[in-house]
Amino acid sequence: MSSPAVVSAPQDDPAARRRKSIFLVFCCTVLGAAAQIFMKLGMEHFTLSLPALLTNYLLILGYGLYGINTLLLIVALRDGELSMLYPIIALTYVWVTLLSYTLLHEPPNVYKNIGITTIMIGVAVLGRGGKK
Amino acid sequence: MNPVLLRSMLLVFAASVVGSFGAVFLKFGSATVGRSLITFVNRNLVLGVALYLGSSVFYALGLKDGQVSVLYPMVSLGYVWTMVWSRIFFKETFNTQKLVGLGLVLLGVVFVGMGSS
Numbered sequence: 001m002s003s004p005a006v007v008s009a010p011q012d013d014p015a016a017r018r019r020k021s022i023f024l025v026f027c028c029t030v031l032g033a034a035a036q037i038f039m040k041l042g043m044e045h046f047t048l049s050l051p052a053l054l055t056n057y058l059l060i061l062g063y064g065l066y067g068i069n070t071l072l073l074i075v076a077l078r079d080g081e082l083s084m085l086y087p088i089i090a091l092t093y094v095w096v097t098l099l100s101y102t103l104l105h106e107p108p109n110v111y112k113n114i115g116i117t118t119i120m121i122g123v124a125v126l127g128r129g130g131k132k
Numbered sequence: 133m134n135p136v137l138l139r140s141m142l143l144v145f146a147a148s149v150v151g152s153f154g155a156v157f158l159k160f161g162s163a164t165v166g167r168s169l170i171t172f173v174n175r176n177l178v179l180g181v182a183l184y185l186g187s188s189v190f191y192a193l194g195l196k197d198g199q200v201s202v203l204y205p206m207v208s209l210g211y212v213w214t215m216v217w218s219r220i221f222f223k224e225t226f227n228t229q230k231l232v233g234l235g236l237v238l239l240g241v242v243f244v245g246m247g248s249s
Contacts, residue, residue, distance in 0.1 A: 070158075070181060071172065077155075078162035083218035083230055086155055087211040090237045093244050115243030122236025128229050 021080030022127055024072050025088045031069040033095030037103060038062035084126055090119050140198025144206045147190030152213035154183030156221055204245030208238050 042059030046052075053059070076085055094116040100106040161176030187210075195203055211234060218224040 070184070074158055074162045074165055074172065074177060077159045078165050081218065081224045082155060082159045082222060083215045083224045083226070086214045086218075087234050087237045090208065090211065090241060093241060097244065109247040111243050111247030113247075115240045115245075115247060117240070118236050118243060119240030122233045122238075122240055124233075125229050125236060126233030 017079040021076040021078075021085060022088065024076035025080075025085045026091065028069050028072050028076065029089060029091035030095055031065050031072070032089070032092045033099055035062045035065035035069060036092070036096055037099050038065065040104075087126055088123050091123055094119055137198055137202065140194045140196075140203060141206060143190050143194030144198070144203045145209065147187040147194060148207060148210035149213060150183050150190060151187035151210045152217060154180050154187060155210075155214045156180075156217045157183060159218075159222065199249060201245045201249035204248060205238070205242040208241040211237060 038058045039062035042056050042062055046056065046059070073089075097112050097116050101108055157176045157180030159180075161174050161178075161180055164174060165171050165177075191207065215226070215230070215234060219226060
C-alpha cells in the first residue's frame with residue numbers, strides 16, 4: 001500500500017498537477033456520457049427480475065463506467081480546485097448530445113447545437129481560470 | 133403554477149443541493165487517496181458517493197414527469213452551489229475566468245434544455 005506522500009511526490013509542479021486534474025475530469029465526462037448511453041440502451045429491455053438484471057450487460061456496463069468515472073473524479077479533485085473542475089463536468093452534455101445524434105439517430109436540433117457550443121466555450125474559459 | 137411542475141422543480145432543486153454536497157465530501161475525502169484502491173474507502177468518500185446516489189434518485193423522480201426545458205437549467209444550479217461551497221470550505225478564490233466560464237456553462241445548459249423539450 002502506498003502512502004499519499006509517495007504518490008504525490010513526482011507531481012510537485014503545480015501547473016502539471018492542474019493539467020492532469022483537468023485531463024482526468026475531461027476523461028470523466030467522456031466515460032459519464034458513454035455510461036448514460038449504455039444505461040439508456042440497457043433500460044430499453046429492463047425487467048425487474050434478478051436473471052434479467054444480471055444479463056442486462058448494457059446496464060451493467062453503464063454502471064461499471066459510472067464507478068470508474070467516480071474514481072477518476074476523486075483523483076482529479078485531490079489535485080485540483082473544486083470550483084474550477086466541477087463545472088467542467090457539463091461537457092457530459094456535449095458528448096451525450098453528439099452520441100444521441102450519431103448512435104441513437106436523434107434529429108439535430110439548433111438549440112442543442114448552440115447549447116453545446118456555449119458549454120465548450122465556457123469550459124475552455126474555466127480551464128484558464130484555475131490557480132496558476 | 134401546476135402542482136406537478138412545482139413538485140418536479142422542488143425535487144430537482146433538492147437534487148442540485150444534495151449533489152453539490154456530494155462534491156464537497158468527495159473533495160474532502162480525496163485528500164488521502166493514493167494509488168491503492170483501499171485508500172478510496174474512507175468516511176468522506178462513502179458519504180460523498182451516497183449523497184451523489186441520493187441526488188440522482190431526486191433527479192430521476194423530478195425529471196420523470198416535468199418539463200425538461202425548465203428542469204435541465206435547474207440541474208446546473210448544482211454548479212453554482214458547488215462554487216459557493218468551494219469558497220467557504222476550501223478557501224478557493226473566485227476570479228473572472230471562473231465566473232464567466234460558469235455563466236457560459238449555465239447558458240449552454242439552458243439552450244440544451246430548450247432543445248430537449
